[in-house]
Amino acid sequence: MFRFVLLLLVLVAGPVVAAGYGDHAAYPAFEARMVERHGFTAAELRGWLAAAERKDSILEAISRPAEKRLSWGEYRKVFITPARIDGGIAFWRANAADLERAAATFGVAPEVVVAIIGVETRYGGNMGSYRVIDALATLAFDYPPRGEFFAGELEQFLVMAREQGFDPLSLLGSYAGAMGMGQFIPSSFRAYAVDFDGDRRADIWNSRADAIGSVANYFSRHGWRHGEPVVVAARVTGRIANERMNPGLEPNVATSELATLGVTAADGALDGVERVLPLMLETEAGTEYWLGLHNFYVITRYNRSTLYAMAVHQLSQAIRAGYERP
Numbered sequence: 001m002f003r004f005v006l007l008l009l010v011l012v013a014g015p016v017v018a019a020g021y022g023d024h025a026a027y028p029a030f031e032a033r034m035v036e037r038h039g040f041t042a043a044e045l046r047g048w049l050a051a052a053e054r055k056d057s058i059l060e061a062i063s064r065p066a067e068k069r070l071s072w073g074e075y076r077k078v079f080i081t082p083a084r085i086d087g088g089i090a091f092w093r094a095n096a097a098d099l100e101r102a103a104a105t106f107g108v109a110p111e112v113v114v115a116i117i118g119v120e121t122r123y124g125g126n127m128g129s130y131r132v133i134d135a136l137a138t139l140a141f142d143y144p145p146r147g148e149f150f151a152g153e154l155e156q157f158l159v160m161a162r163e164q165g166f167d168p169l170s171l172l173g174s175y176a177g178a179m180g181m182g183q184f185i186p187s188s189f190r191a192y193a194v195d196f197d198g199d200r201r202a203d204i205w206n207s208r209a210d211a212i213g214s215v216a217n218y219f220s221r222h223g224w225r226h227g228e229p230v231v232v233a234a235r236v237t238g239r240i241a242n243e244r245m246n247p248g249l250e251p252n253v254a255t256s257e258l259a260t261l262g263v264t265a266a267d268g269a270l271d272g273v274e275r276v277l278p279l280m281l282e283t284e285a286g287t288e289y290w291l292g293l294h295n296f297y298v299i300t301r302y303n304r305s306t307l308y309a310m311a312v313h314q315l316s317q318a319i320r321a322g323y324e325r326p
């Protein structure tokens with residue numbers, strides 16, 4: 001009798017209290033898409049999505065009003081600190097062979113890869129503590145403004161886990177589903193992550209070699225030009241055309257036009273450069289003027305922000321200087 005009651009409870013309770021997203025109104029369409037496009041079974045999908053939990057903290061984080069926009073001076077203080085520079089030097093020393101192999105394979109210098117991993121996760125120290133499936137399911141099903149985007153990432157995530165032989169319920173990441181030392185979202189993982197230690201799996205959480213190779217490959221595939229400068233300092237030559245400074249992310253101002261903006265670079269610094277991104281950045285000490293080059297634009301393919309690109313670049317320079325110091 002007791003056993004029967006228990007069994008009945010399970011039978012009755014099972015589908016009704018199923019936690020997670022298996023019962024969400026939008027779930028059947030997602031399931032159909034995954035079955036049709038990728039050949040998953042409905043049962044395995046339902047199992048994963050039923051185990052995915054809605055996280056209100058994620059919805060709060062993503063819909064929080066944008067924080068006060070940081071000035072360059074404030075932004076720089078967050079990322080270019082003695083601790084982050086020293087951490088980068090130590091990371092380079094500990095992984096020199098893999099970083100050199102990545103430079104030879106992908107044409108991206110060690111300090112660039114190290115700086116990205118430093119800015120993204122403090123060298124793997126903070127890779128995010130949400131289950132990726134919780135983050136992506138929460139945003140795909142319960143955050144309509146970007147639901148479609150995150151449903152696409154959830155799709156890529158499940159395909160990625162199958163390809164790599166990962167349990168999709170075990171992987172951790174940021175509240176937006178960015179994963180591993182370089183914080184790849186699933187679509188980036190599938191496009192750019194590589195196995196760089198030879199075990200046939202791109203484990204960007206636990207293998208530093210894989211994380212290094214993956215970041216270098218990302219840069220290579222976005223057009224990084226090895227050995228070319230990233231940005232050059234500009235000096236003021238006349239009245240600054242404020243409205244023409246910081247025009248976006250692409251270097252699309254002809255160098256021949258710079259005089260009309262009121263800035264120039266040191267003699268020879270722009271030899272062979274046709275177009276630049278004129279930047280005006282505020283610090284406590286005053287305004288800085290810079291000219292972003294092609295490689296500056298490539299850094300913004302990782303994160304679409306000029307302050308991000310500048311921080312990665314300057315951190316990379318500081319790390320290289322420290323690494324080479326006897």
Ligand SMILES: [Ca+2]
Binds near residue numbers: 197199200203
């Ligand atoms: Ca590997």
